[in-house]
Amino acid sequence: MVPESKLEQTEHGLEPVGEGWFVLNAREAPWMARSGRPAVCGFEGASDFEQLGINISVLGPGEPLAMYHWEADQEDFLVLAGEALLLVEGEERPLRRWDLVHCPAGTRHTILGAGAGPCVVLAVGARDRSTGPEWGAYTVDEVAQHHGAGVDRETTDASEAYARFSRRRKTRYQEGWLDR
Numbered sequence: 001m002v003p004e005s006k007l008e009q010t011e012h013g014l015e016p017v018g019e020g021w022f023v024l025n026a027r028e029a030p031w032m033a034r035s036g037r038p039a040v041c042g043f044e045g046a047s048d049f050e051q052l053g054i055n056i057s058v059l060g061p062g063e064p065l066a067m068y069h070w071e072a073d074q075e076d077f078l079v080l081a082g083e084a085l086l087l088v089e090g091e092e093r094p095l096r097r098w099d100l101v102h103c104p105a106g107t108r109h110t111i112l113g114a115g116a117g118p119c120v121v122l123a124v125g126a127r128d129r130s131t132g133p134e135w136g137a138y139t140v141d142e143v144a145q146h147h148g149a150g151v152d153r154e155t156t157d158a159s160e161a162y163a164r165f166s167r168r169r170k171t172r173y174q175e176g177w178l179d180r
Contacts, residue, residue, distance in 0.1 A: 015045040059113030068144035071136035073126035083115030
């Protein structure tokens, strides 16, 4: 029998402690925020899930979900609210509520908030091959650079790819982020 993981109250919200199943509402979980980037709810606590990464991001207009990149595992994105712009393999595709984006391993991509207000995106990614040094790369792309979501030179170093942004900080859920 798989045990239930304990949820521990921290100054930023409830976090799972240890292995096991749990139920955690996004409004009660810790979030990460930084200027120019989306607010992100990670459900995993101190240790990453072994097989799947999952989070919710709230993007403002023009904010990139991530710098343009590819990963060695698949990633999928579901637009829960608002409008977004998918940058994929050098092309732009508009997204709206309930659109699912499937990126097989190796697909170069990112998503930007679009429209007049915030966009809420659920992101799910496999972790079979995307957690070590061969995880993927941030790649140079003219379309991504035009939108401020591209790097000037290819790198696998996240700190280099995100150098222009302030450091993420943990925060509590802010009222309204998910009420779209």
